[in-house]
Each structure stands twice: as C-alpha cells, then as structure tokens.
Amino acid sequence: MSTLTAFSEQLANAVARASQATVSVHARPKLPSTGVHWKDGVVVTTEATVQRDNDITLTLPDGKRVPATLVGRDPGSDLAALRIDQGLLPVAERGDPAALRAGHLVLALARLGDGGPRAAFGAVSATGGRWRSWKGGELALRLQSDVRLYPGFGGGPLVDAEGLVLGINSGGLSGPLATTIPANTVDRILEQLLTRGSVARGWLGAAMQPVRGGVVLLSIEPEAPAALAGLLVGDVVIGIDGRAVDSLEPLLTFLAGDVAGKNVTLDLLRGGVRTKVDVLIGERPRRTR
Amino acid sequence: MTTATSLAPVAERLTRSVVQVLSGPGGGAGVAWAPGLVVTNAHVTRAKAAGIVGPDGAQVRGRVIAWDGRRDLALIRAPVELPCCGTGDPHLRPGELVFAVGHPLGVTQAVCAGVFQALGKLPAGLRLPRLDPRLDWIQADLRLAPGNSGGPIADALGRVIGISAMILGGLGLGVPSPEIEAFVKANR
Numbered sequence: 001m002s003t004l005t006a007f008s009e010q011l012a013n014a015v016a017r018a019s020q021a022t023v024s025v026h027a028r029p030k031l032p033s034t035g036v037h038w039k040d041g042v043v044v045t046t047e048a049t050v051q052r053d054n055d056i057t058l059t060l061p062d063g064k065r066v067p068a069t070l071v072g073r074d075p076g077s078d079l080a081a082l083r084i085d086q087g088l089l090p091v092a093e094r095g096d097p098a099a100l101r102a103g104h105l106v107l108a109l110a111r112l113g114d115g116g117p118r119a120a121f122g123a124v125s126a127t128g129g130r131w132r133s134w135k136g137g138e139l140a141l142r143l144q145s146d147v148r149l150y151p152g153f154g155g156g157p158l159v160d161a162e163g164l165v166l167g168i169n170s171g172g173l174s175g176p177l178a179t180t181i182p183a184n185t186v187d188r189i190l191e192q193l194l195t196r197g198s199v200a201r202g203w204l205g206a207a208m209q210p211v212r213g214g215v216v217l218l219s220i221e222p223e224a225p226a227a228l229a230g231l232l233v234g235d236v237v238i239g240i241d242g243r244a245v246d247s248l249e250p251l252l253t254f255l256a257g258d259v260a261g262k263n264v265t266l267d268l269l270r271g272g273v274r275t276k277v278d279v280l281i282g283e284r285p286r287r288t289r
Numbered sequence: 290m291t292t293a294t295s296l297a298p299v300a301e302r303l304t305r306s307v308v309q310v311l312s313g314p315g316g317g318a319g320v321a322w323a324p325g326l327v328v329t330n331a332h333v334t335r336a337k338a339a340g341i342v343g344p345d346g347a348q349v350r351g352r353v354i355a356w357d358g359r360r361d362l363a364l365i366r367a368p369v370e371l372p373c374c375g376t377g378d379p380h381l382r383p384g385e386l387v388f389a390v391g392h393p394l395g396v397t398q399a400v401c402a403g404v405f406q407a408l409g410k411l412p413a414g415l416r417l418p419r420l421d422p423r424l425d426w427i428q429a430d431l432r433l434a435p436g437n438s439g440g441p442i443a444d445a446l447g448r449v450i451g452i453s454a455m456i457l458g459g460l461g462l463g464v465p466s467p468e469i470e471a472f473v474k475a476n477r
Contacts, residue, residue: 004295008386008445011404015384031414107384107404112412119384120430121404148430151415151458 010161011121014107017163019117021092022109024059025068025082025155027052032059034110034156036168041086042194044186045155047073048172050080058082060089063114072193076137076201076256077181078170081193092157095164097143097182100124105161106145108169108178110153122147125177132249133173136201138256140185143167144177202255202262203284206231210247214238214269225282232270235277239267255281299447300388300400304344306374307390307398307440310365311340311348318391318440320452321371322364322473329439330454330464331356331363341367344398355476359421361454362464362472363439374441377448379427379465381405389431389453389461391440403431405444408465415458425468427451431461 021037025045033049035058043058050056056068066088071081100106102124110118128142143166145158154171158180167180192199205224208215214236220226237245241264245251260283268275310319310329317333319341327341334353341351351367381387388402407428416422427442433456441449442463451463 002295002446003292004299004386005445007292011386012382012384016382019383031412112415115407115409115412117383118406118428119404120406121384121386148432148459150430150460152412 011107011119014159014161014163015109015117015119017093018109018157018159018165019111020061020090021165022061022111022117022157023089024111024113025049025056026058027056031152032113033152033154034112035082036092036155036157036165037089038092038186038190040091041084042071042190043068043082043084044168044190045080045082046168046170046172047075047078047080049154056082058084059111059114061111061117062089072197074137074189074193074199076135076199077133077139077185077189078135078137078172079168079181079186079189079193081190092165093163094183095160095162095166097166097180097184098141100127100143100166102126106147106166107159108147108149108153108156109159110150110156112152118150118153120147120150120153122178132253132256135172136256137189137199138253139181140188141182143180143182145180147178149174149178200258200260201284202257202259203282204255204279205282208237208248208251211236213246215245215248215251225279229277229279231266231277231279234270236269237266238269240264260284296388296400296402299443299445300390303374303441303443303447303449304390304398304400305372307344308369308371309342309392309397310334310351310439311342312336317436317438318453319365320439320441320449321369321373322469323373323477325366325368326473326477327351327365327367327369328452328469328473329363329365330361330452331358332361333439334363334365339365341365341369343369343371355472357472360424360464360468360472362469364473364476374449375447376466376470377444377446377450379408379450379467381408381444381450383407386445387429387431387442387450389433389437389440389442391433391437391453393434393436395436401432403429403461405429406460411457417457425465426454427463427465429461429463433461
C-alpha cells in the first residue's frame with residue numbers, strides 16, 4: 001500500500017471511529033444539524049441550531065430515530081444539551097485539545113439525517129489561551145482550523161487523526177476559520193446545564209463605557225446589583241478585587257466567569273476621589289426565547 | 290516517500306489526461322475517457338463544436354456527439370492523443386482522500402485535495418429546486434470553482450471516480466464514474 005493510501009485509510013478509520021458517537025439533530029426546519037453523544041444519555045450540540053424546545057429527535061448511527069428532550073442551552077458558549085435514553089450508542093472518545101498546535105491535521109464530522117457520516121479535512125490554524133466569544137461565553141482555549149463547516153456540520157465534533165474528539169464545532173462562532181468549542185469547556189458548561197438548565201453569568205445591571213483609565217457607569221437599572229450597592233452614574237470603575245480594570249474587556253471577562261452570588265470590592269473614582277464599594281454580583285436575567 | 294509528497298506523482302499522472310474545453314462564453318475541463326473521446330459536463334459545452342486544449346497547450350477541434358442535460362454529461366469526439374484516465378469505484382469511505390484536477394477561474398491543470406463525504410442523493414434540505422432529487426452524486430470536501438466543471442475527481446491512487454459538476458453549499462458534487470461509463474458506452 002502506498003503512503004498516500006495508508007494515510008487515506010487512516011483518515012477514513014478516524015471518521016468511522018468518531019462517527020459511532022455522532023448523531024443527527026432534528027431541531028430546526030429543513031437541514032438537521034449534528035450532535036455528539038458526550039456522556040451516556042446526553043448529546044451536546046450547538047445552541048443556535050436548536051431552534052425549538054420541543055419535538056426534537058435524533059438520528060443515531062444505526063439509522064434509528066429517537067426522541068430527545070432539551071436539558072438546557074447556553075447562547076454565550078453556543079452549546080445546548082439534549083437527553084436521550086442511556087445505552088443507545090457509544091460515548092465519544094476524547095482527545096486533548098490543549099495538546100494541539102498549528103499544523104496538526106483534523107477532521108470535522110457531521111451526520112445529516114439517515115445517511116452515513118460526513119467529513120471535512122484540514123489543519124489546525126491557530127491555538128491560544130482563554131477567550132470570550134462575541135456571544136459572551138468564556139472558552140478555555142482558542143481552537144481554530146481551516147476545515148470547512150458545511151451546512152449541517154454545526155454541533156459536530158472536531159477530531160484528530162486518530163478519531164478522538166477535541167471539541168464541538170460552532171458555525172455561529174466561526175469566521176473565515178472554523179471555531180471549535182474545546183472539550184474542557186464543553187464539560188464545564190454541560191455540568192451547569194445538567195444541574196440547573198442554564199449557565200449563570202455575572203450581572204451588575206449598569207450600562208458602561210470605557211474612558212481613560214477605567215470604565216464609567218452611564219446608567220444603572222433600578223434594583224440591580226449596582227443600584228443595591230449604591231453605585232452612582234458617573235462612577236469610574238478602575239479595579240475589581242485588586243485587579244486593574246483599564247477597559248471593558250477585563251470587566252466583561254470577570255462577569256462571564258462563575259461569579260454570580262459572590263461579593264466583590266470595586267475600586268472606583270468618584271468625583272476624582274478613589275474609593276471602594278462592595279457589590280454582590282447578581283445573575284444576568286435569562287433571555288426569553 | 291513521505292505522505293506530504295506522495296500526491297504529486299499521482300496527480301501529475303492524472304493531469305496528462307485532462308483537457309480544457311473551450312465553448313462559447315463558458316468552457317471548463319474534460320477528461321480523456323477512451324481513445325479519441327473526451328467526457329465533460331453538458332453545461333460546459335452547449336454548442337455542437339468545442340475547442341479541446343491538451344495539457345501541452347495544443348488545440349484541436351472537437352465535435353459533441355452526445356449530450357445528457359439531466360445527468361449533466363457531454364461526450365466529445367476529438368483527435369487527441371492522450372493517455373486515457375483509469376477509472377475506480379466511487380464507493381469510498383467517508384474521510385478517504387480525493388483530489389480534483391481542473392482549471393478553476395482560469396488556473397489551468399490545478400489540483401485540489403480533500404476528502405470524500407458521500408455517494409448518493411443529496412440530503413433533504415440541501416437540494417436545489419431545479420435539480421432532479423433522484424440523482425446520485427459524489428459529495429466531497431473539495432474546494433471546486435468555476436472551471437473545475439468536467440474535470441476528474443480521483444481517489445488516492447489516481448483512479449477517476451467521477452467528474453466535477455457543481456458546487457452546492459460549498460460542497461463539491463460530481464457525476465459518479467459508473468454513470469459516465471454507461472453514457473460513453475451507449476454513445477460512442
């Protein structure tokens with residue numbers, strides 16, 4: 001066998017391996033999206049492709065169509081969790097997204113209805129540390145590749161050349177490069193979705209704008225955490241718990257974390273005078289769909 | 290030989306069977322299927338005559354002897370002396386390597402590589418109203434562009450499994466080789 005056919009075989013084997021835990025998700029009109037059997041009885045897909053809360057079904061690798069119930073969704077990280085009966089299919093075998101470097105070969109998988117698995121091939125283009133998506137969710141690491149996410153590939157797995165799952169591909173978070181929600185972030189979000197149906201994000205209840213050296217409060221919602229703590233319009237936030245806030249980014253990253261219900265101390269400039277105010281961070285009200 | 294360099298000889302061998310088909314404002318690629326016979330897409334050559342440019346740049350005049358608009362195939366008789374392509378079974382496994390040769394946007398004899406996705410009918414929700422939904426297609430992760438039409442799609446050994454015909458949702462679609470074989474047999 002030539003080197004090339006051996007390589008071709010390896011790619012097909014990787015697809016076959018990962019496809020055993022890859023399902024088709026029927027939760028929107030027309031084209032289905034893809035999901036991954038992440039733990040027994042729980043399928044993960046992208047939030048944006050779950051366009052209804054009821055009448056959701058999955059097509060399993062053996063072609064069987066089974067009902068699924070929506071456990072929860074997190075628009076910030078573009079993840080949704082669905083529950084099915086246990087023991088219906090194998091659980092995804094996991095790889096390590098943190099070990100990836102630019103140039104590693106990867107495949108994106110999909111299942112569109114009762115056909116076989118589909119694949120797109122490419123390379124990791126860029127990796128990086130913790131980041132916050134434009135939708136507000138915090139992701140443990142940046143994982144971008146040049147694989148093309150065809151229609152229906154959203155919610156499917158990115159796998160390595162062995163067929164081990166590295167994360168969930170998100171059409172909504174992708175730009176010119178495909179963006180993958182790394183497996184460790186999927187674990188973290190899934191845990192919250194399974195226990196409370198949503199992901200709590202910190203909330204101050206104030207409109208803010210960056211200014212020189214900090215962030216100024218432009219308006220404060222009544223009864224919101226900022227109002228209850230006695231913050232005033234015009235206050236300039238320059239730090240949280242001793243960490244500098246010199247632009248919106250550190251503040252938004254802080255609020256995106258697991259901070260709801262925690263007491264923090266804000267460093268402020270009020271009328272040009274430095275002061276400190278304790279705030280009980282609230283939980284961002286859930287968006288109604 | 291390393292994996293990274295082993296596609297080159299396979300692709301190079303295939304390009305020797307690939308021609309340009311010049312026909313009116315359109316045009317595209319074609320593949321030497323049998324002695325004196327070039328296969329391309331019906332949408333590449335709507336006229337009765339077409340110019341055939343070989344890999345060496347020499348141009349001859351070809352005559353369209355059969356045309357199937359539904360299956361998007363045309364058969365051209367032309368005095369070309371090129372090695373005929375070898376054909377292969379298009380029933381590949383998803384993820385297997387495939388490559389295409391064509392002239393995307395005027396770049397002649399260009400090779401693009403990708404992976405096989407499926408052989409069969411297009412999934413519901415990814416269909417075009419003007420396309421017969423009963424048609425089977427090679428569906429591949431291949432970045433085709435205008436000018437690839439009529440050019441071969443081959444497996445890792447360079448065996449032609451079909452010809453490029455269309456791009457749908459970014460997906461490369463090809464006419465499977467057994468249907469081409471039957472078309473050529475019926476019309477030669």
